Amino acid sequence: EAQVTQNPRYLITVTGKKLTVTCSQNMNHEYMSWYRQDPGLGLRQIYYSMNVEVTDKGDVPEGYKVSRKEKRNFPLILESPSPNQTSLYFCASSTPRGPFTDTQYFGPGTRLTVL
Amino acid sequence: QKEVEQDPGPLSVPEGAIVSLNCTYSNSAFQYFMWYRQYSRKGPELLMYTYSSGNKEDGRFTAQVDKSSKYISLFIRDSQPSDSATYLCAMSPPRAYSNYQLIWGAGTKLIIKP
Numbered sequence: 661e662a663q664v665t666q667n668p669r670y671l672i673t674v675t676g677k678k679l680t681v682t683c684s685q686n687m688n689h690e691y692m693s694w695y696r697q698d699p700g701l702g703l704r705q706i707y708y709s710m711n712v713e714v715t716d717k718g719d720v721p722e723g724y725k726v727s728r729k730e731k732r733n734f735p736l737i738l739e740s741p742s743p744n745q746t747s748l749y750f751c752a753s754s755t756p757r758g759p760f761t762d763t764q765y766f767g768p769g770t771r772l773t774v775l
Numbered sequence: 776q777k778e779v780e781q782d783p784g785p786l787s788v789p790e791g792a793i794v795s796l797n798c799t800y801s802n803s804a805f806q807y808f809m810w811y812r813q814y815s816r817k818g819p820e821l822l823m824y825t826y827s828s829g830n831k832e833d834g835r836f837t838a839q840v841d842k843s844s845k846y847i848s849l850f851i852r853d854s855q856p857s858d859s860a861t862y863l864c865a866m867s868p869p870r871a872y873s874n875y876q877l878i879w880g881a882g883t884k885l886i887i888k889p
Contacts (some may be wrong), residue, residue, distance in 0.1 A: 664818075700783060702863065702881035703819070718876070750818050764877065766818030 662687045666751050666767035673741055674775050681736045681770050683751030691754045692734040693718070693764070694726065696747040703750070709734055741774040748772075778802055781864055781880030789888050794851040798864035798880045801845065805866040805878070808840050810849045813861045813882065822862070823849070854887045861885070 664685045673679055685692065693708040695718075705718030709728040723745055725737040734753075738745060751767040781798045788794055796810075806827055811819035823838040825831045825847075831838045837850040847866070851858055864880040 700881060702781075703865075703879040705876060708876065752818075763821045763824075764819075766820065769816070769818055 662765070664751055664753055664765050664767035666749075666770050668770060669768060670771050672773045672775065675742055676740050679738050679741060679772075681738075681749060681751075681772070683734045683736065683767060684732050685734075685751075685753040685765070686732065687753060687755070687765065688731065689753035689755045689765075690731070691756065692728065693752045693754075694724070694734070694736045695750045695752065696720065696745075697750060697769075698747050706736070706749075741772075743774050746772060746774050777881075778878050779864060779866065779880045782883055783881055785884040785886050787886040787888060788854060790854060790856060792854050792887075794849075794854050794858070794885060794887075796849040796851075796862050796864075796883050796885065798847050798866075799845055800847070800866060800878075802868065802878070803842075803845065804868035806869060807867045808838070808847050809865045809877070810836075810838055811863045811865060813863060815860075819863055851885075856887045856889050859885060859887045 667682045690711045694706040695703045697703050704720045706724050707718055707726040709715045712728050712731050715726050749770045752764040754764040779800045809824040810822045812822045813819040825838050825840050828840045828842045835852045839848040861882040861884045863882040865877040867877050
């Protein structure tokens with residue numbers, strides 16, 4: 661089954677304690693992306709990756725890091741989480757089709773609470 | 776001003792009604808328009824997409840793009856309780872200008888009452 665998986669699904673942590681949210685896709689997609697979703701603000705892109713070892717900042721990258729060492733994995737790292745990073749996080753993957761992006765497949769989401 | 780504006784709702788309608796969901800945008804370079812549906816506690820999933828202007832129909836769903844007015848719509852006919860979800864619009868210019876990034880609306884929460 662084609663899917664994007666994220667772990668953990670729920671996480672409660674404290675300010676300053678480093679954490680990693682994993683993302684993996686089994687569709688051999690080149691493009692992967694991390695979003696955060698907050699009420700009234702919709703989906704905001706944090707980082708994206710066009711392919712292995714190619715990453716770039718999205719709209720709200722501050723406080724986050726990513727890496728793309730393998731095509732299937734795209735972990736999101738919060739080195740020193742703060743309460744304003746409490747949010748619902750989604751990983752997505754897609755593959756280019758012509759001049760436009762193809763369908764983005766989303767993971768189930770990770771609800772993060774930083775106390 | 777946001778690049779894409781979408782009324783967050785909630786929009787509550789009785790079962791069987793025709794639903795109209797809308798987004799306005801400001802960037803005339805946008806050419807690719809999508810509607811995603813997001814059920815509670817789930818990730819968004821693509822519902823429909825259109826290129827440039829015009830209409831596209833898929834079963835009970837019709838996507839409409841009016842580039843002259845910078846306005847897109849999603850119509851749902853014979854709405855069902857299972858259509859209750861948040862609907863997000865997304866759009867992008869050609870890849871040369873976007874690196875495949877999508878610009879998202881905030882989403883409209885739709886409630887279909889049985």
